[in-house]
Amino acid sequence: MTDADQAAISLVEVSKTFGGPDGVHVLDKVCCEIADREFVSVLGPSGCGKSTLLRIIGGLIPWDEGDVSVVGERVDGPPDEAGIVFQTANLLPWRNVSANLTLGIEILKETDSDADKTLRDMVEMLALTGFEEAFPHELSGVCDSVLPSARPSCAIPASC
Ligand SMILES: Nc1ncnc2c1ncn2[C@@H]1O[C@H](COP(=O)(O)OP(=O)(O)OP(=O)(O)O)[C@@H](O)[C@H]1O
Ligand SMILES: [Mg+2]
Secondary structure: OOOOOOOOOOEEEEEEEOOOOOOEEEEEEEEEEEOOOOOOOOOOOOOOOHHHHHHHOOOOOOOOOOEEEEEOOOOOOOOOOOOOOOOOOOOOOOOOHHHHHHHHHHHHHHOOOHHHHHHHHHHHHHOOOOOOOOOOOOOOHHHHHHHHHHHHHHHHOOOO
């Protein structure tokens, strides 16, 4: 990335401790710059703070020290144009496949003229065509675990 490029995600000396000063010190002055469309994996042993870092970037939890910005804006809550795939499926058992996929757009109260096509594309990508009306308990384990990965794409209008 050159100086002329703006980092899509920028972390400057980000620290986080859970449970006060004597608590669990999870992140210690983490620095990182991620460019637009750069694909980055965060690796480390269980409990080292990967999810904590992603939750901070996603504006879901506060950090203690340092700066976190997404597309030049200091993170202050979840940005509309960011989607998060959680570690666990978090599917709503009373909603079928289509209704689980469109939950985000419903919450955002967005109107997207391409929403039906986006939903069809996502269902096809997940190889769930024909299962649009199925409920989570009727899906195989793999279907159940891949479904959440498409949820953000259905929630973010094409205009974003
Ligand atoms: N809300 C919280 N309150 C207190 N401690 C927390 C909280 N969230 C996470 N922790 C602690 O912070 C540490 C890092 O947790 P985190 O979930 O970020 O780890 P991880 O690297 O994602 O692990 P895994 O690979 O198992 O998913 C762990 O010790 C965890 O117990
Ligand atoms: Mg984790």
